[in-house]
Amino acid sequence: MKVLIFTECLAGGVCSVISDQIQYLSAEDKQLQFDLLYSKKDETPKDLAQRFPDVGLIEIPYERGERFFLVKVFCYLLFRVKTKNYSVIHLHSSFSGFLGRIAFGLSAHKLCYTPHCFAFLSEEFSPLKQKVFYWIEKRLSLIGCIVACGGSEAKLAKGFSTKVRVHTISNGVNFSDLTSSVTSSQADIISVGRICKQKGFDDFKALYALASHQYSLVWLGGPKPDGIDYVSGWLSREALFQYYSSARLYVSTAHWEGMPVAPIEAQYFGLPVVAIRTHGVVDCVVDGETGYLCDSIEELYQRCQQLLSDTSEYQRLSHNAKAHIRKHFSLANYAGLLSLYRQIAADTLALSEQTLS
Structure with a gap:
């Protein structure tokens, strides 16, 4: 099973969580392979190769803040990332969840999304922007499933619609x-x-x-x-x-x-x-x-x-x-994530066989 992880926020707690998840999942299932697609930030660790051994590291060649960054990353995802190579695609952070669910929409059955705090909660945005971000999250919530990193996040996700598929897998630490x-x-x-x-x-x-x-x-x-x-x-x-x-x-x-x-x-x-x-x-x-x-x-x-x-x-x-x-809060929390990946991979395989037949 090959998994693509995409985040534009490979720093701080998100980086630690992704690292711990990959470490746990790889130890539990030797057949798992990971590619990590990321956008570098100032806080991104310099020792990514040591933090993510045996992981395919793919750096998006655009820096946040440059002109048309959002459009460039979207086009990169749409035209450069071959989703057929993956059984599961896991999007980490609101930004990645927004772009990924649109760009990879035709592979919605493969998608799971962990916000690590929804953008509409941010007090850095005006009330109008918060409402816009909430509307976007609500509209996109039916694409793939949401993997909430805690109870508060799960409660917010379930509030979008009764049809939203929400899995609560609390962060664990090593x-x-x-x-x-x-x-x-x-x-x-x-x-x-x-x-x-x-x-x-x-x-x-x-x-x-x-x-x-x-x-x-x-x-x-x-x-x-x-x-x-x-x-x-x-x-x-x-x-x-x-x-x-x-x-x-x-x-x-x-x-x-x-x-x-x-x-x-x-x-x-x-x-x-x-x-x-x-x-x-x-x-x-x-x-x-x-x-x-x-x-x-x-x-x-x-x-x-x-x-x-x-x-x-x-x-x-x-x-x-x-x-x-x-x-x-041990890494054993991620046993639920392994089960989810296996279910998504099985569904992906079944859909592929159905299409061929």
Whole structure:
């Protein structure tokens, strides 16, 4: 069985999820072959060949931001990608889902689509654009199937139509990669992500103003702004794990998410998560059990104070966080994805034989 994965967002959590999925699926089924079609971004890792061994890497020869980028990529998909070579085509991210479902529409039976957060949730767009994106998602939702990366995303997808085929396969993480020998504290409170509106960096700045006189706070990500010393810039995975293993709390100020990987990884290391209540985050943080979900930065700050001053409550949530992640977010989640791929491949083969006969 040969699978094509297409994403224009090969960076951050999406890159980690795709890497983990391929690793798990390849180990479970030696007959699987993967091609990864991607568009490079500034944040795209430089070591793709090491991250994706035995995977056919196909870089789209256009850069996001160049003139007519959308049209160029669409034409590339339509005329250069031979869909007949694949049993399954998996589209990752809203952009890829939009272009892929149109360009590969004649192969709809092969398509599955994981949004990793629908574009219409983005507060970077005007209300009018959000409505347009919602309308597009609704109209395209009957092409192929939607593979939601968490419960919030599945609920939104099911809201498009009762005819939409939705499979919920929650993100998993590779526990064997999550190791660090560092024990000395590097920060009390950490957060991970790109510096952008989606991840709520301005809200983190507000939290820093409230809490920095008591605690050390570090934002792990980039691009690093000039003159802000509590932002680390982009880190290696090893350096990130060192922060996970030595910090005390993880905070999430994100405004919208699909199923974020960083809070899952942080809880694996025993960090309670104090987060703004939002899509995606509510699927991996159990309020009052593995962390706290808050409705304002002020409440988030108060919860941080509470946890960092109450040893028994901290230990309870830390213990629960470790157990929760190990139980619900292992790579075994992707067994459902393997079953889905096999079903799509079988349907593709049956349709092909029917056409020939």
